[in-house]
Amino acid sequence: MIIDLRSDTVTRPTPGMLDAIMSAKTGDDVYKEDPTVNALEQKMASLFGMDDALFFPTGSMANQAAIKLHTQPSQQLICDKWAHVYNYEGGGVSFNSGVSCKLVDGHRGMITAKQVVENINPPDFYHSPLTTLVCLENTTNKGGGACYELDEIIKIKKVCLDNDLGLHLDGARLMNAIVANNEDTKQYGSLFDTISVCLSKGLGAPMGTVLMGTSSLMKNAIRVRKVLGGGMRQVGFMAAAGLYAMEHQLQRLQEDHTKAKQIATLLQSLPYIKKVEPTQTNIVIFYMQDDFNQDDFINALAAQNIRISDMGQGKLRVVTHHDYTDSMHSKFLDILSSYLN
Ligand SMILES: *Cc1c(COP(=O)(O)O)cnc(C)c1O
Numbered sequence: 001m002i003i004d005l006r007s008d009t010v011t012r013p014t015p016g017m018l019d020a021i022m023s024a025k026t027g028d029d030v031y032k033e034d035p036t037v038n039a040l041e042q043k044m045a046s047l048f049g050m051d052d053a054l055f056f057p058t059g060s061m062a063n064q065a066a067i068k069l070h071t072q073p074s075q076q077l078i079c080d081k082w083a084h085v086y087n088y089e090g091g092g093v094s095f096n097s098g099v100s101c102k103l104v105d106g107h108r109g110m111i112t113a114k115q116v117v118e119n120i121n122p123p124d125f126y127h128s129p130l131t132t133l134v135c136l137e138n139t140t141n142k143g144g145g146a147c148y149e150l151d152e153i154i155k156i157k158k159v160c161l162d163n164d165l166g167l168h169l170d171g172a173r174l175m176n177a178i179v180a181n182n183e184d185t186k187q188y189g190s191l192f193d194t195i196s197v198c199l200s201k202g203l204g205a206p207m208g209t210v211l212m213g214t215s216s217l218m219k220n221a222i223r224v225r226k227v228l229g230g231g232m233r234q235v236g237f238m239a240a241a242g243l244y245a246m247e248h249q250l251q252r253l254q255e256d257h258t259k260a261k262q263i264a265t266l267l268q269s270l271p272y273i274k275k276v277e278p279t280q281t282n283i284v285i286f287y288m289q290d291d292f293n294q295d296d297f298i299n300a301l302a303a304q305n306i307r308i309s310d311m312g313q314g315k316l317r318v319v320t321h322h323d324y325t326d327s328m329h330s331k332f333l334d335i336l337s338s339y340l341n
Pocket residue numbers: 057058059060061063084085137139140141170172173198201209
């Protein structure tokens with residue numbers, strides 16, 4: 001038995017999800033004739049109270065398309081220095097959209113309305129790039145699953161409205177935030193112009209991200225997706241997995257959060273651990289005491305078939321997910337407790 005805690009993208013479809021995949025009605029989605037893709041897009045748009053939705057193969061492609069829809073070459077977007085769109089999408093912001101990123105030194109991947117204001121280039125100062133977009137991330141990936149306060153997002157929205165800026169949410173793990181904080185999907189829909197939500201993270205589908213947005217932006221989304229090489233054909237099988245995940249594997253995200261908190265609480269009590277970041281959702285980031293060797297620890301876990309991530313700079317990461325069972329959880333907690341004993 002391998003206990004893989006490197007990411008929440010290591011899950012396999014459940015029997016119910018496999019049934020949904022096997023029995024999916026499909027068609028050619030490039031003709032918009034795949035009924036299952038259409039159903040998924042409609043379900044997500046109505047869940048968030050947004051005008052339109054479009055199915056993408058990956059979260060990166062959905063974010064890149066959103067940035068393209070909001071901007072023109074030479075312009076600038078504002079995001080946290082840890083943002084996925086800046087760090088983990090291959091430099092796509094400059095390659096696909098010809099846009100630069102103004103990086104904000106935020107807190108655990110989150111920025112404030114005040115910081116947004118401070119980073120808007122004066123629109124009449126023609127020497128600097130025109131600021132046209134703000135990208136937020138919720139939950140934050142590099143920030144260890146941290147969640148925005150809704151009040152801060154409301155303030156950021158006001159800054160965007162006052163300064164004619166678009167507001168995009170990289171919501172790869174938005175459903176984790178919504179379940180953890182008991183929030184309202186429609187409130188998110190009312191605050192953002194575009195939102196991407198991954199089906200392949202905690203929700204447990206094999207692939208897919210849905211981009212939602214206002215009709216004025218989304219009317220061009222299908223063309224941009226085509227340009228990025230993302231026009232998919234009989235892809236209803238994968239949309240069926242996403243629909244199944246939203247219907248049957250959404251509320252159980254809470255179990256991942258509970259397990260992550262239990263891991264964090266235990267780690268905090270262990271002599272070889274220096275610090276554990278506050279754990280709000282399914283990601284635990286922690287650091288070992290300086291006189292303990294991190295590689296020895298990772299190797300000792302690996303010898304017991306447990307995989308965790310080394311994020312560099314002393315950061316270790318554990319991500320809980322659908323396939324991390326109760327028995328794996330108790331085994332992992334036991335092994336952590338007995339390490340060095
Ligand atoms: C995983 C992730 C994405 C999308 O990643 P893909 O691998 O392209 O699906 C985007 N943003 C964040 C914050 C993520 O964690």
